[in-house]
Amino acid sequence: MTSPSIVPAPAPQPNAHVEYLLRLGDDRLILGQRLSEWCGHAPILEEDIAMSNVALDLLGQATLLLHHAGEIEGQGRDEDALAYFREAVEFRNCQLVELPRGDFAFTIARQFLFDVHAVVTFDALTRSSDTELAALAARSLKEAKYHVRHSGEWMLRLGDGTEESHRRVQRAIDDLWRFVPELLASDGVDVAMHEAGIGADPVAIAEQWHVLVREVLERATLTTPNAVARAANARGGRTGAHTEHLGHLLAEMQIVARSHPGATW
């Protein structure tokens, strides 16, 4: 049977400014949701509280960033519409943040890699010509500095701790390394936003990130992995290609809002 040829409609030109804000917001929304899975399950009470606090900060940052994205987009979508009523292919987060939480070492290692990226990025964005974004970045930077202290100190404890903790956190870093290139990657959106004075310089961000991460890994007696073969690197999250894990996360995160649209409590 021959199917009629379907000519796809030309994809609408994405608004780079909106895309940029969605990437920032979605990274935090998805990681905040992931991290909140530890609530009630962390190894010690202080850690349970700390991870819930960090998750709440991330969700708060996501709320503001997605709200701003909706305003710039001008289609009447607010932060809730963007969080609860988009499909997985419409999410713009990198794949690093959607991976299952793993063990405690994996969670901490992922937070650390992300937190370093966050402080470097927010620091740069305090100079954004988008004054709303600059204001959000200034405050988020203060929060992110506490986040990276938390994850960074744990990297030291685990890396320079017992044989078991060292082995687990080294394995986590090794497993996560192929998701790093996507976190640091830049495409037309990043370049356009940087040139417009809105976004951070992706090249400078990547350089700073490597220096800061390497410094802590060395102190933690951990080995910085070698770059992974290009074909093995994660890619596609920024344009909606995700791992199977995102769909499951969204199902849990979105079900109440979708089952009871417009509900208030």
Next chain:
Amino acid sequence: MSAVPTREGVLALLDQVMDPEVPVLSVRELGIIRDVEIDEAGDVTVVVTPTYSGCPAIRVIESDILEALHGAGLRAAVRTTYSPPWTTDWIDDASKAKLKAYGIAPPGRTEEGGLVQLMRARPAAQCPYCESRQTEVRSEFGSTACKSVNWCRGCGQPFEEFKAF
């Protein structure tokens, strides 16, 4: 108060609105009231800056502010601003003394330093119970985002510190 609101009158009302998480400090003492605007029609706008991005208290604070002003017969609204970002440096000494009397170590000066500053760079918190400086931070994240959990070696008590932010 009279039908025509004054800035002083509004501020006096705001002095009565307490932070829901730290009820010894008013919203003014917390430093989150950035401005009060009164237009020609007598409509009041209170400009508020939130503390942490994820602080769940902010909506309660906003509704408490509106309740206080509406209760005084004013037409009032709250506007949120994020710039400049809130800092604990806006909490004055008298308010810090109230925090201490309540059992929360007041915030010290905000930390300087690099983007990745592992290990607390600010001085150890002073125990609000025995005033010992021989204290250690157990976690930078306490019962709320704005507080750290500390332990006093002097009197053996745990206590919270309002984090420098």
